[in-house]
Amino acid sequence: MPEATVALLNASGLHARPAKIFARAAAATTADVTVSKDGREVNGKSVLSVLTLDCHEGDQIVIRTEGEGADQALTELVRLVESGLGEAGEG
């Protein structure tokens, strides 16, 4: 099962808007996606679940994908987080 650890770059962490962008991108893939922080793992396609992880800038999160297109999904999601989830550099 492919997985990757990434640090959140965007200033507001996983607030509503970046959480939405992540969950939508995850939902668009055919793979199962989970996100975990500090050992708590949730469905990456659920914006509410991702929100409750309470992720802040600089936090390390682990993304896991499984099933059809898992490798490609992981690459895409990691790239999305590294690009700042639509709000790089915003204050």
Next chain:
Amino acid sequence: MNARLTGRAAAPGAALAPAFVVIQQAPIENDLRRTRSGTVEDETARLQAALERAEEELRELARTVEATAGEEEAGIFEAQAEFAADPELERAAEEAIRGGASSERAVFDAFGTFRELLAASESEYLAGRVADLDDVRDRVVKVLLGRSTAGEVPDVRSVIVAHELTPSQTAGIPMEVIAGIVTETGSPTSHAAILARALAIPAVVSCAGLLDTVGDGAHQLAVDGRTGAVIVDPDAAERDAIWNRMEEEGRRRDELVTLRDEPGRTADRHRVELAANIGAIQHLPAAVEAGGEGSGLVRTEFLFLDRKTAPSVEEQVTFYAEVLRSFPGYRVVFRTLDVGADKPLPFVERESEENPAMGLRGIRLSLQRPDLFRAQLRALLKARAQASAEGSGRLAIMFPLVSTVRELLDARAVLRDVAEEERADLTSLEVGVMIEVPSAALDAERFAAHADFFSIGTNDLLQYLFAADRLNGAVADLGDVLEPTVLSLIRHVVDAGHGTGAWVGVCGEAAGDPTVAAALVGLGVDELSMTKVAIPEVKDALRRVTLDECRQAVEAAIAGAQTPAEVRRILEGKLGSVLT
């Protein structure tokens, strides 16, 4: 029954219309069936249909609000739509249905799980989302119970009366039928009040006795959103008065719109720059839209808060350049980092302080942490170089909490050093001092020799001058900008600045009050930087008075008044009702 009530003014404008009382709904949980009567398939289909419908309604609301109030205000409804579409929420509810629960009970409990997680969070942001989530839950459950989600809607244009309004209640009533809003509780900073201002609906909040007086049935209401006055069943004279106020407000609105691209000035064409305070990148479009002539205060600390590592130079450059690009042709004053021990930064190690307002903050911290300070100055200079290629605002740099000339000279030396490394030309760069410590205000001449401008930060200056903690409600009455001694001190700072050719601005909250703004102009202040929503009103007010009238009014007030109330009375007496 004729009655006069007073609340807090929350959105300007006036209205005369029948009251429409929004009934507070009974808690919804009591109405839920515990167990399902239909098959798992039927009940699941009902659930899915209800979630879809709630999502569609919320997306529609977001579109309406975006079209009328703007993107920022619409964001809350977009987020709510995502909640309604959440796959985990649906999964949890479906599981409960398979276990025998009714669809409404199942979805109520599924929301409850997320609600608990959010409410238990230490993050203020997440805890604040609980009300948004509850709002979605109630919408979904109402769909399942076959109740209207739109809430009751008046069939004639009315003043909406409620205990308090949620954002979705406010946005859910068609604008055409809202003449005004009056609530028993709530504050001018509540989301509903902000929405009312964005939609130009007159509103009064925190109006005690409102529901006792009008809750029983048909009443006419006269509402003045500028004074907070609410008249129940006004008599003929009171009706005439409110009609006049409505006409006046209508004229004023038309004028304010036409003023947007006009420069700030007095009636006799004395130029006063009216700039916007910028606290976050999201504020930029609205600040430009409000007619802000650049910014007199960009609070750069927003880039530094809520993060574990200091922002890189590159990250800062992106932010600063975007601010500069938003104001082509205008000056943009960036205040260097100003945080104290009250807002700890993980990347700044420090002792906790008994009194952070007087501790290691502002320029004091920057001079102790040259790594942070140099990176910020470097980013500002790089941003200027980057943005100027594409037409942008003019960079100016301001140092906060300067209390001695030594600090100013040291800060300038660091800037010179960084500029040399960056091969940046400093001759066209304005460098200024934020005047907020009494020592700097009293000895302004000495600082003026080393500054291109002063910007008076009234919020902190008042707390230090009157020894009255801004955050302590028990002493909130102390430290009014209209105290005669404050006006004299501002006059002193202005004269000192002008003596060496430095311009002088004011960037505290006080600048957004039209009466205070006129007084400041009378004292010789060249620039006023304020919250974006105040700009059109101040611009309008200043164009109705001459520089000489402002001068005479403020001099008469300083000479003849003992208290802030007397100062205001004299100012408004001399400058007329145009300012109220």
